Amino acid sequence: EPEVTQTPSHQVTQMGQEVILRCVPISNHLYFYWYRQILGQKVEFLVSFYNNEISEKSEIFDDQFSVERPDGSNFTLKIRSTKLEDSAMYFCAGRGPTDTQYFGPGTRLTVL
Amino acid sequence: QQQVKQSPQSLIVQKGGISIINCAYENTAFDYFPWYQQFPGKGPALLIAIRPDVSEKKEGRFTISFNKSAKQFSLHIMDSQPGDSATYFCAPSADKLIFGTGTRLQVFP
Structure with missing residues (x-):
């Protein structure tokens, strides 16, 4: 059964x-x-992406955040200048034509 | 309008018992009502979902009951098993999922 994968599983970074x-x-x-x-x-929802552009973003998704689908298979979330409060689990999800969203296992981001 | 209230916050049930988790929403634009199950260290996984044109859906031991006029839906887990111990989220949607606060279910043998 196909799965959503996310890397890394844990990322530690400096503020x-x-x-x-x-x-x-x-x-x-x-x-x-x-x-x-x-x-x-x-x-909490951050952003949705369809047809190579952002469909919707939440208040959390400020100018420090960006998303990209660089090569038709990967989907990336970039945080330009991390803050302590960005420490969280980040989940990627996707769906086809049905409503069901399939989640990846998550990346634990720790900002020191 | 996006608020989703879920109760109870935690639930302890004996093996074989019935677990009931409730979800109330405000946004009438929601048209898809799923329950997600999450185990520690894992991503949420769809358990069961319902559309607003039916009032109940059953899949094995799991049942969703939907009350459109009250803007509520609930998850019933029959014959609860220790393997059901997890956190459950309602996440009504009109595209993006709006997650409830979660219910931590513990099923004891």
Whole structure:
């Protein structure tokens, strides 16, 4: 069964550094999402992406964040200058023509 | 309008018992009502979902009940098993998922 994969599984970075979180969605999916989950809290929507452009973004997704699908298979989330409060689990999700979103295992980002 | 309230926050059930988790929403634009299950260290995984044109859907031991007029839907887990111990999220959607606060279910043998 195809799965969404994410790398790295854990990223530790210093405050102010740039990080890139990578996702490989299921191959026939067309709609892509990033969510985050601060430890012990609910999952929050960050951004949706379709047809190589952002469809919708939340208030969390400010100018420090960007997304890209550079080569038709990878889907990346970049945080330009990380803050302590960016520490969270980041989940990539994708869907095809149905409503079901399939989530990756997540990347744990720790900002020191 | 995007608020999603989920209850209870935690639930302890004996093996074989029934687990019931509730979700209330405000946004009438939601047209897809899933429940996700999450184990520690893993991403959320779809458990069961319903569309607003039906009031109930059953898949094995899992049932969603949907009340459109009350803007509520619930998850029932029959014959709860220790392997069901996880965190459950409702996540109504009109594209992006709006997650509830989660219910930590513990099923004891």
